[in-house]
Amino acid sequence: MGPWASQPPAEELAVAFYRDGAEIRRFMVADLVQDTNALPQSVSHYMWLAEGEELPAINGPGEFQLRTLEDRLYTFEQLVRSSCGCG
Structure with a gap:
C-alpha cells in the first residue's frame, strides 16, 4: 500500500537502499x-x-524482490549486495 494519496506516485518513495547509514539508491x-x-x-x-x-x-x-500490481517482478541484487557486503 502506498502512503496517503496526497501526492502523485511520481513523488512517492517506493524503496531505498542504504550503505553505512547513507542512501545509495x-x-x-x-x-x-x-x-x-x-x-x-x-x-x-x-x-x-x-x-x-x-x-x-x-x-x-544480497537479493531483494518485490512485485507490483501490474505483475512486474523486480529483483535488486547489486544494490543489496553492495549495501550488505555480501559479495
Whole structure:
C-alpha cells in the first residue's frame, strides 16, 4: 500500500537502499509502475504492491524482490549486495 494519496506516485518513495547509514539508491513508485493513473485508490491511500505473496522479500544474501500490481517482478541484487557486503 502506498502512503496517503496526497501526492502523485511520481513523488512517492517506493524503496531505498542504504550503505553505512547513507542512501545509495532510491526508486519512486513511478519508477516501478508503468501506469500510475491505473493504481487503485481508497479515500486515503493507493495500492501499488501486489498482495497475497511472499513478496517483498529478502531471498538469501544480497537479493531483494518485490512485485507490483501490474505483475512486474523486480529483483535488486547489486544494490543489496553492495549495501550488505555480501559479495
